[in-house]
């Protein structure tokens with residue numbers, strides 16, 4: 001038995017508690033439902049023991065001890081509510097409130113503030129301090145997004161610890177000493193971390209505020225609904241706070257399987273989808289060259305009639321549908337059913353610019369099995385062309401956690417600069433385009449084979465050698481639980497998929513593979529069948545045109561009708577090219593821009609916050625979201641429209 | 652037996668009617684208490700709860716309300732809506748304050764809740780209006796009422 005799993009028994013407030021040796025008093029008390037007030041302690045940060053709010057008394061002890069940083073010893077008797085403890089709390093509160101301004105009515109934290117709550121529960125009720133409070137100019141910007149009000153800061157260092165331990169960007173520090181201490185951006189640094197918003201949420205008081213939420217609403221005015229962040233392939237859990245039909249802010253909702261309770265700023269502050277433009281609220285149909293607003297009935301009837309005519313005139317092969325890796329699985333499933341079942345065409349894909357099939361093949365071949373928690377247990381991590389810091393930020397935090405807390409060796413191979421290279425034991429660059437040779441060489445190196453010569457020249461041109469790869473593999477030390485992370489967009493053809501498969505197979509049975517999608521539902525769009533050659537559940541079927549092929553065919557007028565889901569997430573240039581030759585372009589769009597405005601029928605869509613749907617994150621975790629807002633005007637969720645079209649096509 | 656004789660006596664001599672007429676006569680001779688509203692208006696009692704008013708801040712330039720939303724939170728009738736925003740100097744500004752008198756029950760909780768005594772009640776009780784819109788009191792209207800009753804000072 002290791003020391004960690006040894007159990008000890010002690011008594012807290014007369015209740016017996018049995019916990020693993022090494023557990024802090026605070027946690028042990030928590031486990032039996034006793035809450036001890038804290039400021040600096042945070043379960044996901046290291047212990048600092050600086051605020052002294054958590055003082056408790058131990059029988060026979062000479063003075064109170066901090067519960068957050070004192071291990072519970074076997075057999076001790078702890079009290080959390082003796083007169084001494086209460087007196088200690090009162091004094092800590094009185095001290096903290098000496099310099100804390102009476103800002104509650106105009107403080108964004110008011111209503112969810114630890115200082116407010118503790119002052120109410122444990123404070124002395126009145127202050128004996130009659131001197132002048134410490135005054136600072138308020139607030140000062142720490143970055144474009146975060147403001148600091150130094151008067152309100154209680155110097156708990158949660159924000160500093162987050163930057164030091166979690167994001168590891170180390171931008172914040174305490175300047176000066178004693179009573180003059182203040183939080184500041186470290187000299188010569190900028191607080192430009194993509195995780196900066198977490199410090200605002202961590203701050204127990206209202207010292208850190210975000211420009212995006214400042215003074216918008218008070219905590220008790222907002223409805224809180226659980227949701228899933230729709231801005232990258234991670235799918236972090238969020239709480240969406242709304243007031244009178246507007247999204248006010250996103251807060252993290254801890255999900256150990258994904259986000260560990262953190263969010264990146266792209267997700268946290270990205271909820272304004274509009275960018276200031278007006279939403280589409282009425283269906284539009286092109287009449288005599290101009291788009292005019294019509295009723296839903298007319299728009300759907302027109303779509304049905306035109307789709308039917310396209311199929312009867314040119315055959316089903318002249319019709320195609322584009323789903324979206326940013327739309328829910330349900331919508332992608334309906335789109336492929338519309339195309340495959342109702343229109344009997346095989347031309348389905350989820351992107352206009354990339355062939356969605358190879359990644360689907362990879363999933364069908366059993367790649368893409370990793371979970372975020374695998375990272376915590378991994379023996380080593382091999383990253384190929386992946387840049388999670390840019391495209392899957394929360395995965396970046398996971399990887400850093402593995403490196404910082406477990407020294408997990410990482411071996412990165414990338415064609416561009418990525419932050420992860422700094423954490424890697426070994427990081428190598430390859431020339432973009434030489435991925436195939438790279439994969440072959442890697443497999444050969446893993447198998448310790450010598451059949452690499454033919455690819456070497458390709459890689460050497462990019463400055464990579466077999467020796468370097470051998471060294472990298474050696475330093476990273478492949479083990480039975482190696483995780484291989486592959487950028488899904490590298491899988492541009494079937495050969496690469498099989499090469500990755502071979503590589504992973506060479507690593508042994510325990511290895512897991514992650515395909516890193518940068519889109520919210522890249523995984524789900526594929527398992528929902530919005531790719532050439534695969535039905536939902538990745539059951540194979542005849543393969544039609546891929547997205548890029550459809551664009552070319554439409555441009556040449558061999559593809560006559562194109563149905564596009566989620567216009568905002570498709571390349572405008574590709575839409576314009578397809579438009580040139582296509583006779584019929586139908587799209588669902590949030591806004592009227594050049595691309596959607598070129599359509600023949602434009603359905604006003606509901607945004608991701610306005611409809612129900614399932615999104616599968618890059619680790620294969622399917623999560624459902626519920627609507628938190630109503631679509632504006634007559635805008636409708638895409639699924640109801642497609643369903644209606646399918647229904648009408650049957651008649 | 653005695654009761655029945657008494658009843659007969661009262662009935663025959665119209666005693667009850669006589670009592671009633673006596674009361675009427677006495678009241679006729681007393682001065683009238685009915686006030687001839689609206690020609691004649693009652694003087695409000697101290698502390699009576701009438702129409703709300705907003706005081707100005709110490710500079711006298713703008714409303715005193717700091718936008719804490721406590722009046723909105725405490726209002727049992729959901730009559731108040733405070734919308735705030737960030738001003739050019741990162742300060743909190745009240746972009747809209749709206750009091751819906753159609754909902755207000757004149758409990759005065761909002762006045763008690765206000766940490767800066769910005770919202771007050773005046774003795775004004777003549778609140779009839781001819782459109783719903785007139786029953787919505789915006790920040791600007793409330794400040795004007797404040798000027799009328801509180802002399803425009805902080």
Ligand code: SF4
Nearest residue numbers: 153154156157159203
């Ligand atoms: S800014 Fe907030 S989180 Fe940072 S030290 Fe001050 S009180 Fe703590």
Ligand code: SF4
Nearest residue numbers: 726755756758759761
């Ligand atoms: S007087 Fe009472 S009901 Fe009227 S606005 Fe104030 S709190 Fe609401």
Ligand code: SF4
Nearest residue numbers: 716717719720722765
């Ligand atoms: S309680 Fe007073 S300061 Fe707060 S919003 Fe209402 S009127 Fe303004």
Ligand code: FES
Nearest residue numbers: 049051052054068
């Ligand atoms: S919570 Fe224990 S010292 Fe701050």
